Amino acid sequence: MSWLEKLLPPKIQQTDPSERRTVPEGLWIKCPSCETVLYKTDLEQNVNVCPKCGHHHRIGARARLDAFLDAEGRYEIGQEVLPVDALKFKDSKKYPERLKDALETTGETDALVVMGGAVMSLPVVAACFEFDFMGGSMGSVVGERFVRGVETAVEQKTPFVSFTATGGARMQEGLLSLMQMAKTNAALTRPAKARLPYISVLTDPTMGASRPASPSWAMWSSPNRRR
Numbered sequence: 001m002s003w004l005e006k007l008l009p010p011k012i013q014q015t016d017p018s019e020r021r022t023v024p025e026g027l028w029i030k031c032p033s034c035e036t037v038l039y040k041t042d043l044e045q046n047v048n049v050c051p052k053c054g055h056h057h058r059i060g061a062r063a064r065l066d067a068f069l070d071a072e073g074r075y076e077i078g079q080e081v082l083p084v085d086a087l088k089f090k091d092s093k094k095y096p097e098r099l100k101d102a103l104e105t106t107g108e109t110d111a112l113v114v115m116g117g118a119v120m121s122l123p124v125v126a127a128c129f130e131f132d133f134m135g136g137s138m139g140s141v142v143g144e145r146f147v148r149g150v151e152t153a154v155e156q157k158t159p160f161v162s163f164t165a166t167g168g169a170r171m172q173e174g175l176l177s178l179m180q181m182a183k184t185n186a187a188l189t190r191p192a193k194a195r196l197p198y199i200s201v202l203t204d205p206t207m208g209a210s211r212p213a214s215p216s217w218a219m220w221s222s223p224n225r226r227r
Helices: 003-007 040-045 061-068 095-106 140-156 171-187 189-193 217-225
Strands: 028-030 037-039 075-077 112-119 122-129 160-164 198-202
Touching: 028 040, 037 040, 061 112, 061 122, 061 160, 075 140, 112 140, 122 140, 140 160, 140 171, 140 189, 171 189
Parallel strands: 122 160, 160 198
Antiparallel strands: 028 037, 075 112, 112 122
């Protein structure tokens, strides 16, 4: 018997290490700004804004849309449009493998979620990027869903809001990805002609690529924001 066991009162029994409970992972989050340790549930209830210093943590597409849109009357636009490997692209992984990994990580089929709904009972169509899906990169599906969202907004005479969180074009789709710049810009002339608001909201992270041929979504949409 060790000296510690001799000092312990007889009624106190040591817990078997195999039976000790551990704190679940992901229960606490450390704020990168003020370094306060925050309870994850409290942070989520505060729309991922640190209650101590006001730092805005990164947030997923659906979580952002949940916070932005009214709870009732939502409907998703373009969810049936799915990516294809038209170029049979392969780098260290095949493109379908990267798509599968992104689906398993995010639960999304591509990097843009578009929803119709309302904000304080005012009708609106909103598009939001999911950065965790291949860096929020823009391929053919993202472009098509964006255009369908614009068309729905024009048909219903509602504002269109875009929340960006993207690094630019998706290299696995090559020229097909770059063609979306012209496609989306052409679509955005429609709400401009109909005198409907188009609002581009830049969120963290939104960035441009190193080459002028691969600008970010914010750069693509900036001429329309000045209309």
